Amino acid sequence: MTLSNRTFGVELEVILNGKTRAGVAQEVRRATGINIREERYGHTVPNAWKIVTDGSIGHQNGEVVSPVLSGEEGLEQAHKITEALKAAGCTVNPACGFHVHVGAGDLDLNQLRKLAVNFVHAETAMDCIMPVSRRADKNTYVQSNRSGFGGETENQKINNAIKAYERAQTKAALITHVSSNGSAGGASRYRKLNFQALNRQPSVEFRQHQGTVESEKVVNWVRLCVAFVDRSIVSRPRPRTALNAKHVETAELGQLLTWLRLEPEACKFFRARRKEFSQRAVERAAQQQREAAARAEAERLAAWEADAPARAIREAEAAAQAAREEEARHTAAAQAAAEAERVAREQREARAVEQTRYFAERRAAAEAALAAAMSARG
Structure with missing residues (x-):
């Protein structure tokens, strides 16, 4: 399934490892033949690729921002730029993010509402293909879209979010509901799905992905985000009926991938990603147990000595x-x-x-x- 012509843009936060932004831009231009230049930080949509400062990762590093892209040609540009950044020695750390803007200027209020509803339905699936540090509300810059609406179970939170979205009678009101996550006066663009981007440009922003210079991750995440908007427009989302049912990651992800109708390779990529993070969680828990046992033994010996x-x-x-x-x-x-x-x-x-x-x-x-x-x- 080829990528639709819906527009998108990418923002890649990278560590320059001592190089200048201008120097990295020059290396990328030479490697790809794509116009990219250093610019000052700003929120305007560029007409060419640019690399700017980003305070969240240190002013000595950079954020690579694309122009408006679309289709397989735009995806190929993102692929080439990412590969060139990696070849230029750019890396990422846990503070880095990878954001995808998807064109939403053609969506009316009802379509935007369906997009917001579908995302709170899909948040468990989105979480399980992300590092633990970018799940739930663990990251200040990547907050949940549903947790603040109240409810003891995930399905109750989903239904409460849906009720709040249904009360919105204007796009502005819907943007506020999505951005506030159920808290009065707590509107923020730091949501996994950021609707406040609509106030500056005709797009919504998917903020959840961790920073990367791996082109496979960039390409597959763009495919998922664009497909998510495309499928939401024609969907008919409903509340969850089993209020106390627990979310099972494999089932939630399977439902999401089936609904998105992604190509088999992309589905395989995201299933492998979930499995990798699940295995990491098992290994991390085992390591934590070993560390706890070692601390307990050290405390016992210290107490013995004391x-x-x-x-x-x-x-x-x-x-x-x-x-x-x-x-x-x-x-x-x-x-x-x-x-x-x-x-x-x-x-x-x-x-x-x-x-x-x-x-x-x-x-x-x-x-x-x-x-x-x-x-x-x-």
Whole structure:
């Protein structure tokens, strides 16, 4: 499926690694033959590629901004520029972003509302193909479009966002609802889908993608964003009926890719991307467990070392107590032995007295009997 003729533009935040913006622009021009120049920062749509400052990544670096592009030809330009930036030594870090503007000047209020509704439906799927740092509300510059509308489950948040969007009777009101994310006075362009871009130019901005100098990521993300707008225009989004149902990443992404009707290679790319980030999450959790176990062991050893003086005192006291108890046991045993000997001696003495008395009585009886016998004779 080729890219439609809907217009789009890209913004690539890159680290220049000591090179000047003018120098990088010159290298890219030579490599691609595409006109690109250094310019001052501004929000006007350029008529050629430009590289400008961007305070969010440091003024020594740059943001590469395209003119209005469209179709496969525009996608090829984005591919060539990205490849040339990488060849020029440009890199990215976690602060960098990659933003895609998609033409929306032809969309009426109802079509814009459908676009906004479809995005809150798709946010779980969008999150699972992004790094953890650019999911939910983890990044100041890439905030959720649905979390602030309230609700304990994702489906409740979606339905609450839909109700808010349905109340908008003008484009301006809808832009406010989408930008505020359900918070009074909290309108911001730092949403994953930025509707405030419509106030300056006829486009909506997809801000969620992390910075990149990989052309495959750029091309596939542009395809997804353009297809998302195209499909939203002709869609009939509905609220979610199973309010307490949990979102399963694989299912949500599968539904999104089926709905977008992307070419098989793009679908394969995004499924592999989800799997990669899922595996990273597993590895990160395992690493966190290992680190937590190591910290616990270190704390245990530190506590053991810190407790050494008190432990030595306790051990000395325990040894002294054990010695006292052992001495007491010896004393008790000696006393018991002495008592047993006394009792045995008294018993022997009593038996000797008894025997002496017994024999004396026997002798006296015998002598009495003898005397009686002799008396009877005489």
